[in-house]
Amino acid sequence: MHFPRNFTKITALFLVLVTAVLCLSGCSDKYTVNTSFAMGSVLTAKIFTDEEEKSAELFTRLNSAVQLAENALSNTKEDAEIYNLNKDKYIYGSDYLRNVLMDTVMLCNILNRKVDITIGKVTSLWGFNTETPSLPSEEEIEKHIKNVSVEKILIGTENAKVTIEDDVELDMGAVGKGAACDAVYDELAYSYTPYIITLGGTVAAYMEGPDKGRWTVGIRDPFGTENDLFGTLSLSPLTPKNAVFVSTSGSYEKSFTEDGKTYHHILDTKTGYPVESELVSVTVVAHSGLNADALSTACFAEGLNENSLTWLSSFFAEAVFIFSDKTYYATDGLKDSLKITADGFTLNAYTNEN
Structure with a gap:
């Protein structure tokens, strides 16, 4: 390689x-x-x-x-909000995080999902942000890509709770x-x-x-x-x-x-x-x-x-x-x-x- x-x-x-x-x-x-x-x-x-x-x-x-x-958007920092959202599947998010997520979900939909922040489980398979990226197996990719959809993000309007479904993780890299x-x-x-x-x-x-x-x-x-x-x-x-x-x-x-x-x-x-x-x-x-x-x-x-x-x-x-x-x-x-x-x-x- x-x-x-x-x-x-x-x-x-x-x-x-x-x-x-x-x-x-x-x-x-x-x-x-x-x-x-x-x-x-x-x-x-x-x-x-x-x-x-x-x-x-x-x-x-x-x-x-x-x-x-x-501190809000990183999926690698252990004290970051997105990191903990991926880990626990819900958090009570900051105003900053919720505003960015709402704007981003809107953009993902307008742009016909050519950008989709729920692709985190797939990007982690490739390891592009590591020293040792590699080609994942076809089975691994198929397992996770079918779940990608920003509809699996729920952003509370009456409270600060942000929830994602179990089969996705967020990657804000885009x-x-x-x-x-x-x-x-x-x-x-x-x-x-x-x-x-x-x-x-x-x-x-x-x-x-x-x-x-x-x-x-x-x-x-x-x-x-x-x-x-x-x-x-x-x-x-x-x-x-x-x-x-x-x-x-x-x-x-x-x-x-x-x-x-x-x-x-x-x-x-x-x-x-x-x-x-x-x-x-x-x-x-x-x-x-x-x-x-x-x-x-x-x-x-x-x-x-x-x-x-x-x-x-x-x-x-x-x-x-x-x-x-x-x-x-x-x-x-x-x-x-x-x-x-x-x-x-x-x-x-x-x-x-x-």
């Missing part, structure tokens, strides 16, 4: 480039950088102020917001980092201080950026090294939040090779196996981290078609699709913002009439 380089644990600075998928540029010299580890990824935050005390306070609050999300970015926004929105954070494959930026009011966010080249860019997006903050959220889902992350075949971590919620797609990555720009995360995963699973474009339009989101033949497609709202910097890419022939 062969593991690609980006599957191993490496230094934090290098991990930012490997796991973030999105690389940042265009920053001014009046910012402070803080790097930590959260939710299984490196968290890199830049706060744009020359006031040291204010910067220190905002970093503390930012990290606390991410910790709030991790939305967790986006939810954490939303928690940071909620915590820092009234600081009126620009910031940009990278957590895994999700980026969140608040207020006007340092590049003539815009933020420059790079999209990783799926065919290059960890440091290579496909191109950059020049993004303005979106109303009404005065913020922008970007998320990338790619088949080159969290993958392993067994018996000559490579398996990636984005699972088909109907089959329990990695999604078979001509796509290698989808980058979504949206009004919230949760929406960006869910849409990037769902659009990757669905492919570029009328359904995925309708989902994007419904959430006033935009996307860049990159294909295995080195073609790309950008939705209308990003065509003027996208600058291709890598060689060898051409425009995909897809039209809405396809």
Whole structure:
């Protein structure tokens, strides 16, 4: 069995480039950088102020917001709410957890279950978040995939009780980092201080950026090294939040090779196996981290078609699709913002009439 380089644990600075998928540029010299580890990824935050005390306070609050999300949504931390929900099948959840779950269940249904957080028992079979992922048996996958359905989550409205059925477990991996970015926004929105954070494959930026009011966010080249860019997006903050959220889902992350075949971590919620797609990555720009995360995963699973474009339009989101033949497609709202910097890419022939 062969593991690609980006599957191993490496230094934090290098991990930012490997796991973030999105690389940042265009920053001014009046910012402070803080790097930590959260939710299984490196968290890199830049706060744009020359006031040291204010910067220190905002970093503390930012990290606390991410910790709030991790303590609610992790399925590996023994004191986390989702971990204990999976173990005991019910908990009395925090307001934060219940709100995220309600929003996520709604998204799963809108996105035709291309994202389904009740797939936890199947994802654990693959072990993508461990040092030793492997191909499960067909019998194991069939045993659990048939049970996957967000209808098996009951979120109390008159009390705080959250219940799941015995045959499912929750895995918030498809939305967790986006939810954490939303928690940071909620915590820092009234600081009126620009910031940009990278957590895994999700980026969140608040207020006007340092590049003539815009933020420059790079999209990783799926065919290059960890440091290579496909191109950059020049993004303005979106109303009404005065913020922008970007998320990338790619088949080159969290993958392993067994018996000559490579398996990636984005699972088909109907089959329990990695999604078979001509796509290698989808980058979504949206009004919230949760929406960006869910849409990037769902659009990757669905492919570029009328359904995925309708989902994007419904959430006033935009996307860049990159294909295995080195073609790309950008939705209308990003065509003027996208600058291709890598060689060898051409425009995909897809039209809405396809």
